[in-house]
Amino acid sequence: MVDALNNRILKCLQENARQSNTAIAAQVGISSPAVGERIRKMEDAGIILGYKAEVSEEALGYQLKAIITIRAFMGKLKPFLENVKGWEEVVNCYRITGNENIVMEVVLRNQKHLEQFIDRVISYGESKTQIVLSHVVAQNPILK
Template sequence: MDNTDNIILSILKENSRASASEISKQVNLSVPAVTERIRKLELSGVIEKYTVRANPYALGYNLLAFVIVKVDCSENLEAFQDAIAGLPQVLECHHTAGPGDYLLKVLFRDMQDMENFLSRTLKDIRGVADTNTIICLSTLKEEITV
């Protein structure tokens, strides 16, 4: 990747619907050259997919929390991973080193929704031994920049 690829990627991260024509004007390349660069970024896996970023607050999700989860033994890791993968309110799940085994990023409508998730959904998953929940008050930065 060169500087032009980085600029193209930055434009697409800001607006994944930007046309090759729009991008070509910003990077001073022909439309076919931009199209080819985008194709190469896709084929190399730099661009994984194009998506819409929905505003969770506009959809009624007003509470974001991070949940640290300890799993009781390695025999239950696969069951835990399968269960978490199927939960739509879990935005991210990271296997971690530190105070817990997994860090979940979870969206909730309200405190009752969070309580139901923690008390019923999460603690009912085989292997969940302990959780620690951190409520997000605000988000200063949330993006992937490379």
């Protein structure tokens, strides 16, 4: 389903999902209706899952980004997994292998907010926090 042409279309969409089929067609060398048809087929096949807006964390008042890992206490992993879905600070959360069970990417307004968030997290397990200084690779396109 994902041939070289679809791969190029996917790259265009991942770089800017709002660009028109005409703009994508000019980049990949086929007609606009052909681009639209290929996109629809990839949506139907579950290759393209959706579209989203990228938002500035700073413009919304979040001054800190952190990566927090958790080693859950006995019996606390399932409650954590249920509750974390409702925490507005959590941008991404993964259940992982290794000594820690969870890794989260969180955004926070300031150091006080970080302290309050960690206070909430430590009831579920031992946590480690790293403050993100800069974003080195951001949403690199996924290609076949």
